[in-house]
Amino acid sequence: MKKDLLSIDDLSTDEILLVLDTAEAMREIGQRPIKKVPTLRGKTIVNLFYEPSTRTRTSFEIAEKRLSADTLNIAVATSSVLKGETLVDTAMNIEAMAPDMIVMRHASSGAAHLLARVCRSRIINAGDGMHEHPTQALLDAFTIREHKKRIDGLKVAIVGDLLHSRVLRSNVLLLTRLGADVWVSGPPTFMPHGIERFGVRVSPHVDEAVADADVIMMLRIQQERLAGAFIPSLREYFTTFGMTSERVARAKADVIIMHPGPMNRGVEIASDVADGPYSVILEQVANGVAVRMAVLYLLAGGADAD
Numbered sequence: 001m002k003k004d005l006l007s008i009d010d011l012s013t014d015e016i017l018l019v020l021d022t023a024e025a026m027r028e029i030g031q032r033p034i035k036k037v038p039t040l041r042g043k044t045i046v047n048l049f050y051e052p053s054t055r056t057r058t059s060f061e062i063a064e065k066r067l068s069a070d071t072l073n074i075a076v077a078t079s080s081v082l083k084g085e086t087l088v089d090t091a092m093n094i095e096a097m098a099p100d101m102i103v104m105r106h107a108s109s110g111a112a113h114l115l116a117r118v119c120r121s122r123i124i125n126a127g128d129g130m131h132e133h134p135t136q137a138l139l140d141a142f143t144i145r146e147h148k149k150r151i152d153g154l155k156v157a158i159v160g161d162l163l164h165s166r167v168l169r170s171n172v173l174l175l176t177r178l179g180a181d182v183w184v185s186g187p188p189t190f191m192p193h194g195i196e197r198f199g200v201r202v203s204p205h206v207d208e209a210v211a212d213a214d215v216i217m218m219l220r221i222q223q224e225r226l227a228g229a230f231i232p233s234l235r236e237y238f239t240t241f242g243m244t245s246e247r248v249a250r251a252k253a254d255v256i257i258m259h260p261g262p263m264n265r266g267v268e269i270a271s272d273v274a275d276g277p278y279s280v281i282l283e284q285v286a287n288g289v290a291v292r293m294a295v296l297y298l299l300a301g302g303a304d305a306d
């Protein structure tokens with residue numbers, strides 16, 4: 001693998017499959033009474049999160065601990081960032097303490113790429129602005145493959161705030177590469193310009209997008225990134241695009257419902273769908289640990305790191 005994981009485009013198809021296969025083995029470690037192996041003993045990993053996170057930060061930290069890495073979290077709210085220190089200066093100061101990897105989330109698209117240019121440490125992008133969230137797409141693919149035993153040929157409908165979603169971008173790159181038939185649906189104001197060039201089908205009608213779908217992936221309305229009137233009201237959005245059990249009934253009988261979290265219940269997804277029998281939302285969270293263990297292990301050198 002390359003030095004860093006910044007984008008799904010950093011991975012060849014074989015490397016994506018290697019991550020997914022390695023995650024199967026890593027998941028077994030999490031089922032043992034003692035959930036720890038010495039694989040990354042002596043490695044130091046810094047989690048540098050400039051944006052809030054529940055799932056990603058926690059699952060990276062659990063993954064690092066299960067692999068016996070020395071891990072620390074930089075709390076931006078109590079760091080010198082608040083005194084005006086730049087991202088590069090913060091990174092160079094962390095680098096001076098010789099970590100092996102930095103896992104970073106940042107509100108600006110391209111922030112992880114900037115760090116990768118100036119740092120010797122390996123950089124893992126844990127979400128950069130509206131750009132990419134590669135480990136989320138990897139854990140989503142892992143979850144789909146676990147349920148459907150394949151990704152090639154599946155109809156995957158991705159619905160919601162497409163414009164602001166880094167999860168969309170990483171999933172479109174990954175799922176089209178693995179042969180899925182990806183449909184996207186959302187209001188015109190949330191439709192990224194030229195998205196059809198990425199090999200997806202665009203429908204303004206959610207009922208068409210979810211018809212006979214194998215997978216429905218809902219995306220959050222990113223209220224923190226809405227700098228304008230994108231939708232008339234959240235109630236109207238739910239009526240037009242929200243995932244209800246009536247809409248789920250249009251999909252295949254064994255459809256799975258996904259959401260990267262955090263969810264806005266009653267906005268993009270009804271509670272009975274989020275908690276219902278087709279939902280794999282908490283499985284996605286559980287699989288995130290195994291997938292991130294696989295990414296850390298492979299970036300550290302795979303078998304050479306043992």
Ligand code: CP
Pocket residue numbers: 052053054055056057127133136260261262
């Ligand atoms: N899916 C995801 O990135 O969730 P968090 O923002 O809680 O990390």
